[in-house]
Amino acid sequence: MDKGFREYLDKFVEFTNQYNKEIYYANQGRDDIQAPVEPETGRFLAFLIKMTGARKVLELGCGVANSAIWMAQTLKEQGGVLYTVDNHPRTWKEAVENVEKSGLKEYVTMIHSDADEAVRKLREQGLEFDIVFQDCAKYIYTVIYEDVAALVKKGGIIVADDTMFPVCENVRPNLGRHMDRYNMQIFADKRFFSTMLPVGHGLTLSWKI
Numbered sequence: 001m002d003k004g005f006r007e008y009l010d011k012f013v014e015f016t017n018q019y020n021k022e023i024y025y026a027n028q029g030r031d032d033i034q035a036p037v038e039p040e041t042g043r044f045l046a047f048l049i050k051m052t053g054a055r056k057v058l059e060l061g062c063g064v065a066n067s068a069i070w071m072a073q074t075l076k077e078q079g080g081v082l083y084t085v086d087n088h089p090r091t092w093k094e095a096v097e098n099v100e101k102s103g104l105k106e107y108v109t110m111i112h113s114d115a116d117e118a119v120r121k122l123r124e125q126g127l128e129f130d131i132v133f134q135d136c137a138k139y140i141y142t143v144i145y146e147d148v149a150a151l152v153k154k155g156g157i158i159v160a161d162d163t164m165f166p167v168c169e170n171v172r173p174n175l176g177r178h179m180d181r182y183n184m185q186i187f188a189d190k191r192f193f194s195t196m197l198p199v200g201h202g203l204t205l206s207w208k209i
């Protein structure tokens with residue numbers, strides 16, 4: 001992103017949890033983790049949760065819990081909870097610590113698991129979510145497509161991150177292809193009304209009608 005854009009955004013898009021701000025900047029430039037979402041994406045997730053009055057949100061791909069804290073902070077304020085899933089053997093410990101240090105532990109159910117297994121189990125438990133935020137391995141968006149579609153309530157929203165990978169510079173073509181397949185599938189799916197926003201590496205928003 002253009003430096004001027006970044007500086008201007010940072011002037012307004014303030015973090016809602018101070019510890020999250022520390023995590024975000026402390027983890028910048030690390031090459032052993034996948035990038036946390038940018039503040040404008042985190043704040044957009046918070047905005048959606050507030051606007052829809054969401055009470056139950058599922059995140060697939062917790063990383064070191066940056067986006068999880070954005071969402072949990074907002075959910076706390078309106079009596080909601082976040083379920084977050086990640087299968088990483090090493091960064092999971094960091095995610096757990098970060099959620100604890102953010103003061104939001106009681107609002108977050110942390111599931112250390114592969115996303116495909118987690119969504120299957122959540123369905124077996126009969127759970128439904130107001131919002132599902134997809135930010136795990138790109139190939140898996142289409143693999144778990146039907147489970148995610150079933151887990152989101154009627155009137156709920158799926159927010160999928162990195163969906164403009166097909167046209168982003170410095171992104172491996174196979175990742176772009178996975179995202180293209182996902183976009184093709186969800187934009188053609190009559191159960192949803194979808195749109196795409198060029199925030200971060202792209203967000204596809206799908207409202208379950």
Ligand SMILES: C[S@@+](CC[C@H](N)C(=O)[O-])C[C@H]1O[C@@H](n2cnc3c(N)ncnc32)[C@H](O)[C@@H]1O
Pocket residue numbers: 034035036037060061062063064065066067068085086087088091113114115116135136137140
């Ligand atoms: C881009 S990072 C998530 C960043 C996080 N949403 C944030 O903004 O802080 C993607 C995460 O997905 C996890 N992941 C990848 N494939 C997965 C899978 N099949 N099941 C569960 N987690 C997975 C990785 O371990 C990684 O931590």
